[in-house]
Amino acid sequence: STKRKWQNQATTTTTTTLKQFRIIDSKTKIMSNPDAEAKKELGNKAFAAKEYDEAIKHYTAAISIDSKNCVYYSNRSACYGGKKEWASAAKDAKDCIKVNPSFIKGYYRLANAQSEQNEFEAGLATIKQGMAIESDNPQLQKQMRQIKAKRSSMRRAESSTSAPSSNTAMPGGMPYRNLDSSISKEVMDLHQQLVATTKEYRMVKANINKAQNGKRSNDLTKSELEKLPQGTDAKMYRGVGKMFMLTSRPDIMSHLEESIDKDGKEEKDLNAKCEYLERRMKSQQQNIQELTKTASSE
Numbered sequence: 001s002t003k004r005k006w007q008n009q010a011t012t013t014t015t016t017t018l019k020q021f022r023i024i025d026s027k028t029k030i031m032s033n034p035d036a037e038a039k040k041e042l043g044n045k046a047f048a049a050k051e052y053d054e055a056i057k058h059y060t061a062a063i064s065i066d067s068k069n070c071v072y073y074s075n076r077s078a079c080y081g082g083k084k085e086w087a088s089a090a091k092d093a094k095d096c097i098k099v100n101p102s103f104i105k106g107y108y109r110l111a112n113a114q115s116e117q118n119e120f121e122a123g124l125a126t127i128k129q130g131m132a133i134e135s136d137n138p139q140l141q142k143q144m145r146q147i148k149a150k151r152s153s154m155r156r157a158e159s160s161t162s163a164p165s166s167n168t169a170m171p172g173g174m175p176y177r178n179l180d181s182s183i184s185k186e187v188m189d190l191h192q193q194l195v196a197t198t199k200e201y202r203m204v205k206a207n208i209n210k211a212q213n214g215k216r217s218n219d220l221t222k223s224e225l226e227k228l229p230q231g232t233d234a235k236m237y238r239g240v241g242k243m244f245m246l247t248s249r250p251d252i253m254s255h256l257e258e259s260i261d262k263d264g265k266e267e268k269d270l271n272a273k274c275e276y277l278e279r280r281m282k283s284q285q286q287n288i289q290e291l292t293k294t295a296s297s298e
Contacts, residue, residue: 036066043075052079070100077109081116089113104134111143120151141283145291152183187288194284201277208270215263222256225249 032040043058059076066072077092093110096103107130114123127144131137225236228249237244238252247255 032069032071033066036062036069036072039065040072040075043079047075047079047082050082052082055079068099070096070103070106073099074103074105074109077113081109081113084116086113086116090117102133104130104137104140106130107133108139108143111140111147115143115147115150118154120147120154123147136283138283141287142290145287148186149183149291183291187291190284190288190291194281194288197277197281197284201274201281204270204274204277208267208274211263211267211270215260215267218256218260218263222253222260225253225256 039058039062043055043062046052046055046058056076056079059072059079062069062072063076073092073096077089077096080086080089080092090110090113093106093113096106096109100106107126111123111126111130114120114126124144124147127140127147130140131144134140236247236249236252238247238255
C-alpha cells in the first residue's frame with residue numbers, strides 16, 4: 001500500500017507539472033508557464049501599440065514568474081530598444097542568450113544594441129556567435145552587412161580627408177571608386193566566394209549528368225539482358241576497368257542492379273547539393289548588391 005501511495009503521488013506530481021508547462025517553440029525547446037504567458041501576451045499588445053513602458057512592466061512580471069524563458073528577455077530588450085535605451089536592451093539580450101544560447105533572436109537583439117552604441121566590433125562578434133549556430137540565417141547576414149556599412153560610414157565621417165578614388169571594377173565591370181576601401185575589399189571577397197561557388201556548382205552539374213548517363217546505360221543493358229530467354233548458353237562478359245571478364249548472367253544482373261541503385265542515390269545527393277549551391281549563389285549575389293547599394297546611399 002505504501003508503494004501504491006508513492007506511485008499515486010508521483011503520478012499526481014507529473015500530471016501537475018505537465019499542466020503547468022507546455023512547449024511553445026519546438027525548435028529551441030522553450031517551455032512556458034501559462035501565467036507567465038498571459039503576462040507576455042499583455043506585453044505583446046502594449047508593444048504593438050508602442051506603449052513600451054507598459055510592455056516592459058508585463059514582460060518583467062512574466063520574468064518574475066518564469067525566469068528561464070528566453071523569449072521574455074528578448075521581448076523586453078526590444079522594448080528598451082524602442083525607447084532607445086540601448087544599454088538596458090543589451091543587458092536583456094545578454095540574459096536571453098545566457099538562458100538559451102540556441103535562441104538566435106537573442107544574438108540579433110544584442111548585436112543591434114551594440115551597433116546603436118557604436119560598438120561595431122562587439123556587434124560583429126555577437127553575430128558570428130549566432131551564425132556559428134545557424135550559419136545561413138538571413139536576418140543575421142543582413143545585420144552583419146548593415147553594421148559593416150555603418151562602421152565604414154563612421155570611419156569616413158571621422159576621417160579628415162575623403163577616401164581616395166579607385167578604378168577597381170565590381171563584378172560585371174562597373175567601377176566602384178566611390179566606395180570605402182573596407183567595403184571595396186568585402187565586395188571583392190564576396191565576388192571571389194561567388195566565383196568559387198559557381199565553379200563548384202558547375203562541377204556538381206557535370207557529376208549529375210555523369211550519374212544520369214551511367215544509370216541510363218545500366219538500365220538499357222539490364223533491359224536487353226531481360227529480353228534474352230532463360231537458360232541461354234550465350235557467353236556474357238562484364239567490363240572491369242579496361243578488361244572484360246566472363247561472368248554469369250545472375251552476377252551481371254546483380255551488378256547492374258547495384259550500379260543502378262548507386263547511381264540513383266548519387267544523383268539524389270548531387271541534386272540536393274546543387275539546390276544548396278543555387279541558394280548560396282543567390283545569397284552571395286544579393287549580399288554584393290545590398291552591400292554596394294547600402295554603401296553608395298550613405
